[in-house]
Amino acid sequence: MSANNMSGPQRVNKIIRYKPPSTEANPTLEDPTPDYMNLLGMIFSMCGLMLKLKWCAWIAVYCSFISFANSRSSEDTKQMMSSFMLSISAVVMSYLQNPQPMSPPW
Amino acid sequence: MRSVYLLLPALLLLLALPVSRGRYNDDFDDGEDLADFADDNDFAEFEDVSEDTAAEPEMDPPPRVAPPAQPAEDDEDEATVELEEDGQEDGFEDSDTQDQDMYSKYDPDEFDGMEKPSQSLKDPLIIHTVPAHLQNSWESYYMEILMVTGLLAYIMNYIIGKNKNSRLATAWFNSHRELLESNFALVGDDGTSKDAVSTGKLNQENEHIYNLWCSGRVCCEGMLIQLKFVKRQDLLNVLARMMRPVCDQVQIKVTLNDEDMDTFVFAVGTKKAMARMQKEMQDLSEFCSDKPKSGAKYGLPELLAILTEMGEVTDGVMDSKMVHYITNHADKIESIHFSDQFSGPKVVQEDGQPLKLPETKKTLLFTFNVPGMGNTSPKDMDTLLPLMNMVIYSIDKVKKLRLNREGKQKADKNRARVEENFLKQTHNQRQEAAQTRREEKKRAEKERIMSEEDPERQRRLEEAAQRRDQKKIEKKQMKMKQIKVKAM
Numbered sequence: 001m002s003a004n005n006m007s008g009p010q011r012v013n014k015i016i017r018y019k020p021p022s023t024e025a026n027p028t029l030e031d032p033t034p035d036y037m038n039l040l041g042m043i044f045s046m047c048g049l050m051l052k053l054k055w056c057a058w059i060a061v062y063c064s065f066i067s068f069a070n071s072r073s074s075e076d077t078k079q080m081m082s083s084f085m086l087s088i089s090a091v092v093m094s095y096l097q098n099p100q101p102m103s104p105p106w
Numbered sequence: 107m108r109s110v111y112l113l114l115p116a117l118l119l120l121l122a123l124p125v126s127r128g129r130y131n132d133d134f135d136d137g138e139d140l141a142d143f144a145d146d147n148d149f150a151e152f153e154d155v156s157e158d159t160a161a162e163p164e165m166d167p168p169p170r171v172a173p174p175a176q177p178a179e180d181d182e183d184e185a186t187v188e189l190e191e192d193g194q195e196d197g198f199e200d201s202d203t204q205d206q207d208m209y210s211k212y213d214p215d216e217f218d219g220m221e222k223p224s225q226s227l228k229d230p231l232i233i234h235t236v237p238a239h240l241q242n243s244w245e246s247y248y249m250e251i252l253m254v255t256g257l258l259a260y261i262m263n264y265i266i267g268k269n270k271n272s273r274l275a276t277a278w279f280n281s282h283r284e285l286l287e288s289n290f291a292l293v294g295d296d297g298t299s300k301d302a303v304s305t306g307k308l309n310q311e312n313e314h315i316y317n318l319w320c321s322g323r324v325c326c327e328g329m330l331i332q333l334k335f336v337k338r339q340d341l342l343n344v345l346a347r348m349m350r351p352v353c354d355q356v357q358i359k360v361t362l363n364d365e366d367m368d369t370f371v372f373a374v375g376t377k378k379a380m381a382r383m384q385k386e387m388q389d390l391s392e393f394c395s396d397k398p399k400s401g402a403k404y405g406l407p408e409l410l411a412i413l414t415e416m417g418e419v420t421d422g423v424m425d426s427k428m429v430h431y432i433t434n435h436a437d438k439i440e441s442i443h444f445s446d447q448f449s450g451p452k453v454v455q456e457d458g459q460p461l462k463l464p465e466t467k468k469t470l471l472f473t474f475n476v477p478g479m480g481n482t483s484p485k486d487m488d489t490l491l492p493l494m495n496m497v498i499y500s501i502d503k504v505k506k507l508r509l510n511r512e513g514k515q516k517a518d519k520n521r522a523r524v525e526e527n528f529l530k531q532t533h534n535q536r537q538e539a540a541q542t543r544r545e546e547k548k549r550a551e552k553e554r555i556m557s558e559e560d561p562e563r564q565r566r567l568e569e570a571a572q573r574r575d576q577k578k579i580e581k582k583q584m585k586m587k588q589i590k591v592k593a594m
Contacts, residue, residue: 009324010291016328018297018319058253069340071524072312094286100237102249 034075037067041083045090054094055100060087257270260341267338268313274354275308275316275333285494290324290329313339325366325505329497332357336480347480352477355440356490358497366505367446369517372423373413374401374432375441375473380411388464389447392524405429407436415520417515428503431496433548438493440473442503447521463528470504548580 041063048057064084071080146502243250283306286293293306297319309317314335321328334355337343371393373383380398384390390413398411404424406412410432414420423444432439448469476482509517529536551571558564 008288010289011322011324013322014290014324014327015292015302015322017302018295018321018328018330020297061253061257062260065260066340066342069260069313070337073310101247104249 028103031070034067037063037070038079041067041087045083045087048090048094052097054091054092054098055099057087057090057094058102060090063087131573167518186410263341263344264339267340267344270338271314271335274335274482274487275310275485278333278356278487278490279308279489280320281488282494285491285498286318286320289323289498290320293318293320295319295321308333313337325362325501327361327363329358329360332359339576351479354482355480356472356474356476356493358470358472358474358494360470360472360497360501361471362501362504364468367448367468368504368508369443369521370419370422370507370509371415371445371447372419373441373443373445374406374410374424375439375443376409377411379441379473380413383443384413386451387443388449389445389466390443392453393447393520406432410436411437414580416513416516418509422507422509423503425503427499428496431492431499435493435496438474438477438490440475441471442500443469443471444500445469445471463525470497470500472500 041060044056044060044063047053047056048060064080064087067083068080108233177208283450287304292302292304294307294309295302296305296309299305309319311317314337316333317337318331318333319328320331323329334357336347336352371389371588373380373394375383375388382397384394393415394413398413400408400411401410402408402422404412406424406429412420432442446465446468448471449464449466453464472493474490476486479487488512555564555567555571558567
């Protein structure tokens with residue numbers, strides 16, 4: 001394919017393939033929200049399970065939802081699902097152990 | 107209801123208690139009763155018969171007018187009768203009203219030994235509240251219902267936000283597709299397919315970031331377009347944006363080959379963006395040390411500022427067409443950055459300065475704000491089309507732009523200066539690194555010598571090492587002599 005066949009500025013021989021930018025070079029440009037929320041969700045769900053605090057478990061569910069909403073498509077879905085399941089199990093276990101409704105702090 | 111049923115037997119029990127207690131006490135307290143049995147008693151003659159009771163043996167027991175205080179009280183009936191007798195004696199002499207008073211009066215002696223009912227109730231009645239989860243009402247779970255409602259609202263917002271972002275991205279691509287396809291041979295590539303064929307669609311990196319790679323054109327290597335929308339899918343972000351509005355952005359990065367661009371660094375954009383970039387960007391901070399100048403000097407709107415390596419560059423870039431483009435769309439321009447020394451933002455390293463100069467690439471960067479301040483509609487994407495025209499025009503222009511001799515000399519001097527500064531700063535570190543490397547080599551050699559089994563070879567290697575060290579010392583001495591001679 002010679003350049004003369006093209007009428008415009010396109011040049012097929014000058015095509016360069018796309019290379020995704022490496023994230024190690026620019027760690028500051030990456031959005032840390034999904035990772036933080038994931039970690040926070042796991043901590044809250046462990047607190048909710050161990051200390052039998054219902055509000056911890058609910059916050060863990062919210063954290064895992066937020067982490068999912070902000071996640072990149074390249075991220076592992078297994079990680080997302082595991083944190084999600086952990087937070088749901090924290091909520092269920094808190095209610096099985098103590099079926100009383102949650103009391104507001106005020 | 108259950109509590110009422112609990113109350114009745116409890117009350118009955120409690121009332122029965124003092125009654126039964128009183129019965130036992132009376133046997134010991136009624137010393138006066140013993141006088142009744144004076145006649146029957148063997149010791150009657152020794153007993154002191156009080157005046158109160160003197161009249162008794164003479165009188166017949168008067169008809170019983172026993173007030174039915176407690177029907178179970180048999181032992182006290184006699185005492186009651188006795189006292190009544192006394193009372194009655196008086197009553198016959200006095201008026202009738204006294205009779206009534208007597209009967210209505212509560213005789214304190216009658217209930218000797220019996221405590222007041224209120225005092226005996228030591229344990230107050232506790233009515234327990236039924237636990238909320240056993241009640242048959244959902245109202246007590248209102249906090250949980252609130253939480254679930256919040257989650258549902260989050261999910262709804264996620265779906266709506268994701269769809270909106272997707273629609274905006276498609277609208278942008280549809281309006282720009284023709285222009286891109288007429289300029290680039292490859293429009294859309296995710297890097298994974300075997301052949302270099304246009305995918306013809308955007309790469310979705312996130313729910314709010316879309317990429318497009320275009321390549322195959324004269325004057326440039328390739329162009330990466332990033333549609334960075336606001337996070338409409340995250341409810342927290344939506345609420346935060348209500349406090350502080352943020353724009354959708356379109357970022358375009360054009361990478362050029364070495365022959366496509368002359369050596370200069372230039373940037374134009376909003377004053378805020380320029381101040382920020384001068385601090386953050388490696389090349390702007392090194393080459394454009396002057397404060398951002400107002401764009402008014404070159405016919406640009408007041409809100410835009412210029413950062414440049416030298417005045418000649420600005421004159422070269424800001425020709426009439428560029429000025430026309432920028433002035434017409436000044437509200438949408440966040441920053442435009444041309445650089446032959448682009449290496450990204452300053453890298454903050456923990457252990458001092460980096461040992462090597464960062465790799466540079468000839469780049470043109472454009473950041474555009476989508477009008478609407480977050481409340482964009484798909485129609486607004488058409489307004490960005492002229493800006494894409496400007497980008498294409500810039501690529502061609504940069505290829506043609508060449509500095510004159512003076513400018514080139516200045517530029518080369520600048521670059522040499524920057525490199526020297528960098529080397530000076532890292533001199534100590536590089537020395538240390540070289541020293542450690544030399545020590546490592548020596549140690550490795552010594553180990554090799556020690557590990558040699560043959561003693562002959564060992565001796566020979568040792569001698570060779572010694573000779574080498576000797577030579578090095580001699581060389582150093584020669585150098586010092588030469589320097590001394592030169593100094594003189």
